[in-house]
Amino acid sequence: MVYQSLYRRFRPQTFSEVIGQDHLVAALRNAVIEERVGHAYLLSGPRGTGKTSTARILAKALNCVEPSGDGEPCGSCDSCANFESGTSMDLVELDAASNNNVANIREITANAALGSPGNRKVYLLDEVHMLTAAASNALLKTLEEPPDHVIFVLATTDPQKVLPTIRSRTQHVELALVAPELLSLHVEQIAKRAELEIDSTVIDYVVERGSGSVRDTLSALDQVVTAGGIPEHRGSADALVNAIVAQDLAESMAAVAETVAAGVDPKDLAYRTTRKLRDIFLAGAGVNSGEATAEELPELAEKAGEMTRAVNVRALELLGQALVDMRQAPDPRLVLDLALVRLFARASDSQQPQRSTKSASQTQSPSGGPAAQARAALASTQITDEPEATGVDSVESVVPPPPPSQEAAAADSVESVVPPP
Ligand SMILES: [Zn+2]
Known part of the structure; x- marks a missing residue:
């Protein structure tokens, strides 16, 4: 039996099964109930948040033969069955990332005028920002005078790249990351x-x-x-963490190369490294993150003493951002490598090594005690959960921005390491 991914197996089939997008779902359900669904929607948001699933449910609800009256598809009529098996003629999906030229759009718009078996025909254009200018203009023409029974749902991860004239012809709804x-x-x-x-x-x-x-x-x-369980790569981040503590770029990148070659996923490596750096940061402030054992604490505190607090915080910040960026990146390892380059391009910010005792850290950072620093460190590691982490300000205050000249130097050295595309 072919293993089907959980995401496909348990794709939401009704509006109520879509999680974390209450405003969008409520608006669409009401539109279905009151029969005032718009001709074009633009759904934007990070990948995997429900844009295409929601569009499919909308098409299914609009064509349901025995609607329950609450805006949901019944799930058992012939039309609903066709939607669930992916064979409905009332839904046309186009991946604009790979079908982005004007001929692709003309084909769709020419057929849009024709009838279809169901009530309404829904065109779902995914990654619509990838359309060429000519294709966008062809789409715009159809959006200006859409056939009565046709609904366009445009989905994108990058709404700013969608033609403003297209955006203004649509009802734009933004989907958020799920809590x-x-x-x-x-x-x-x-x-x-x-x-x-x-x-x-x-x-x-x-x-x-x-x-x-x-x-x-x-x-x-x-x-x-x-x-068969959480990948047991305990210790897999050690080489990279040690290289970061030693502030050695070449050694850090070598550690990434070796660890990845040993079969560790770059995202997993970045995740574990971030957790370990957080534990080190907290140990430096005399706090146990709760994840370190009593035996590990002295070693963590020792590492905290070897690296400066500024480097530690900067590493947390950059790796936290790398974890977010890796989700969209075709080559996650490159994102990790670049984060390390940025880290050490700015390592000249470093100040005195941090001490491992509570009192020392308090005297070094009059602006916040260990608890405040702990919150700042935690905020760094939680950036992946909350794009607008509340602790970012306090992290910024720990690391002073470099003067413009250093900024430029940092940018130069980043470019010199990255090969031209
Ligand atoms: Zn139905």
Whole structure:
């Protein structure tokens, strides 16, 4: 039997199954109930948050033969069955990333005028910002005078790149990253439906790895299931952490290369390294993150003494951002390498090595005690969960921005390391 990913197996089939997008779902359900669905919607948001799933449910609800009256599709009529098996003629999906030219759009718009078996025909154009200018203009013409029974749903991860004239012809709805609590609940329910036995450690792990994306969260769960547990790469981040503590760029990149070659996923490496650097930061302030054992604490505190607090915080900040960027990147390892380059391009900011005792850290940072620093450090590691982390300000205040000349020098050295595309 071919293994079907959990995300595909448990794709939401009704509006109420879409999680974390209440405003969008409520608006569409009401539009279906009141029969005033618009001719064009633009759904924007990070990948894996429900843009295409929602568009499919809308098409399904509009063509349901026996609608229940609450805006939801019935799920059992012939039309609904066709939608669930992916064979409905009332939904046309186009991936604009690979079909981005004017001929692709003309083909769609020419057919749009023709009738279809159901009530309404829905065209779902995914990654619509990838259309060429000519294709965008061809689409715009159709959006200006859409056939009566046709609805366009345009989905994009990058709404700023969509022609403003197209945006103004659509109802634009933004989808948000899904909150960790909602994702935890979702993972728990999916596990139950799939008859998987998982504990809270697995749930926490996959939710962190998913960073607010339902798809990425369930992919992480797929990986855990396939591997028979959370990948046991304990210690896999040690080489990289040691190289960062030693502030050695070449050694850091070598550590990444070796660890990845040994089969560790770059995202997993970045995640573990960030956690370890956080533990080091907290140990330097005399705080246990709760994840370090009593035996590990002295070693962590020693590492904190070897690296400056500024480098430690900067590393947390850059790796936290790298974790977010890696989700969209075709080559996640490159993102990690670049984060390291940026880290050491600015390492000249470094000040006195931090001490491992409480009092020393307090005298060094009059602006905040260990608790405030701990919050700042935690905020750095939580950037993956909350794009607008509340602690960012306090992190900024720990690391003074470099003067413009250093900024320029840093940018230069980044460019010199990156090969031209
Ligand atoms: Zn139905």
